[in-house]
Amino acid sequence: MATPVDYGVLFNTLDDDLQPMQQTDMSTLYLVGTSEDATPSFLPLNASRMFNSSDPLFLAALGTGNLATGVRLVNANLGPFQLAARIIVHRVSKGATDAETIANIVGNQANGTGIYGALACGQRFGVTPRLFFFVDGLTGVFTRGPTSTVVTRAAKFGGNTGTGLMTLADPAFGVGVKAGVYRVRAKTAAANGGVFSVVDPDGTVLADATVGTAYTGVVKFTIADGATDFVVDDGFDLTVTLAEGPATVNPICAALPQVLNALLANAIVSGPGTTVQDDRDWRETLSHERLIPVSTWVTAVGMSEGTFIEPGPVAAGIGVRVDAQTKGKIGVPSQSFANQAVYGITALKRYDTFSLSDGANDGQQLLADDIGIIQRGETGVDTAAVSSGFVLICYANAGTVKLNRFFNVTRTRDYALLQILRAWRARLGITNITRTGIQAFENDCDVILSRLQTDEHIIGYLTGIGAGNTPETIRAGRFRFKIKNEPASPFLVAEADVYRYRDALNALLADVAGGTNAALAPVT
Incomplete structure (x- = not known):
């Protein structure tokens, strides 16, 4: 319909008001x-x-x-x-x-x-x-990944009289090996030989080991004779460590x-x-x-x-x-x-x-x-x-960035961004990149973030012009803003410094001295 040329009334409807804050459901x-x-x-x-x-x-x-x-x-x-x-x-x-x-x-x-x-x-x-x-x-x-088994050996605490050595097999363990210390002790001494008892970490007595003969039980080793013979109670300790693989x-x-x-x-x-x-x-x-x-x-x-x-x-x-x-x-x-x-x-x-x-x-x-x-x-x-x-x-999420550790902080950030997204989408393609248009986008952020600050969901905020804006980006219809806001963290640890309060005693003395009861007044 054509508008009146010389005589009439015109009403122009403008839509440049701030976009209102809308409720965003974060709990579905x-x-x-x-x-x-x-x-x-x-x-x-x-x-x-x-x-x-x-x-x-x-x-x-x-x-x-x-x-x-x-x-x-x-x-x-x-x-x-x-x-x-x-x-x-x-x-x-x-x-x-x-x-x-x-x-x-x-x-x-x-x-x-x-x-x-x-x-x-x-x-x-x-x-x-x-x-x-x-x-x-x-x-x-x-x-968990495959379990790795490590066996180490050492002479018993205090050392041995005999100079013979224990050599571990490769591998040094068999099926059913337990984590802990296997005690190998000489129970029968003999020239150029001897017999050793073997006890597992739970105290169970296993088959004996003989000097010079390979032992092939749940632990595997050979004890060799030395220049000085073993005596009763000489021995070795085998420490078995079972390390489970990483979790998947x-x-x-x-x-x-x-x-x-x-x-x-x-x-x-x-x-x-x-x-x-x-x-x-x-x-x-x-x-x-x-x-x-x-x-x-x-x-x-x-x-x-x-x-x-x-x-x-x-x-x-x-x-x-x-x-x-x-x-x-x-x-x-x-x-x-x-x-x-x-x-x-x-x-x-x-x-x-x-x-x-x-x-x-x-x-x-x-x-x-x-x-x-x-x-x-x-x-x-x-x-x-x-x-x-x-x-x-x-109160915490599984993220690795401790700055964003609390999920109420990240969820509040999401809420604010969704609010801004809803406000800005109403302006895209309608508002031009002019001083007024740029200010309109900033004002939308201010309406949303100021409400969140008033209700103490965030501590504070700052909006402004972002970096990287050039004549070329503006000609391409792009403009960058800067939005900072600080969601409130949960109060998790309350720490207090506790002292004695000497001034309270001074106040007590002053109170007594100023009392009307003569019996309580200080003696002069």
Whole structure:
């Protein structure tokens, strides 16, 4: 329609206001797992389905295995007024072996199965899952390389009278050799000979060894005669060291970073939950800041006595809880999962020692290795993690850059970047690179980051013009900005310097001297 030329009224609608801050959901869960008795029509294999976690139809369709237990644990750990979590479930088939099930959980990127099914959720459901967890206990499965055996020998403490030597065979060990010290001692002395007893590290007496004859038991050696004959109690100690090979990376944990990076998501991965050493060996194989390691396995309400489930569902439910409770109530994931009460469980598979004031215990060592733990309360123990109930202590990721060690810091960074992305995409191709256009982009950042600073999700921020802008890049439609922001770290260690306070005594004396009771006044 042509505009009036000489006479009329015109209204020009301008769209140069600041882009408002939008709520970004960082708490949509993605669960890949098996359930052999799930309802296929409601929860088909190798397909993602989104539900509210308290939907009765959904809960009934999950079946009776760990998939259902995991969702119940998520629901048990939600916060006040939280009726459900938004959860996307991708059911896979259970293989004949753990290796086959792991392969099904990893899935295939070309087919969009397993963990790769999350990549299409934004298009399919209008939401992007950003907190992954698992229920089959397979993210902690790993193997170790071949065990190496080293045997060394030395004359017994104090030395020998006889000058004969012991020579180790190559190899110096046989099948069934044990780690520790094998004691070889002369029990019968003879000219140019003798007989030696052999005792293994557990105190078991093995076959005797004879001077000049090769010994071919679980340890292998030959004792030669010397210029001076052996006497009774002469001997040698053989030290056997069994060194296990390095742990291999779990395939699920190895495949996850690609998907997590694409979605700006995080995954809660559970350790083997067997021994503390196994958990630490498993942790050594992880090296990505989007993986959140947790250790302690649990028994949940409804599970049979003596059966356990990995702690991922507990941490996921708590994650949804704390995201909703952060200041401003806009879902900023700026809080760790530490010191959070755990609900819906009845027992732990392994009770690790722990003290708030001492680092020489299993719980503190696991935390030092960036592995989250669950602790049981101890009434009357002041240095316990909590006085009653169960508590999750989880705040670190598996990254190697300590600057980004805390996952609430990296998740807050992701939240801010997603907010800026949403604001800037509304300007691309519409705003020109002019002084006003550049300022508009900066102003969008200021709106977002100032709100995060006001609510104390970040400590401070700075925006400005980045390096590398040239006339040529501007002509190409490109411009670089600089954005700095400092997310708040969790308060983990409180340290106080404690002194005696002499001024309090001076105040006491002054108070007494100024009192009205003559009996308390100083004698002059």
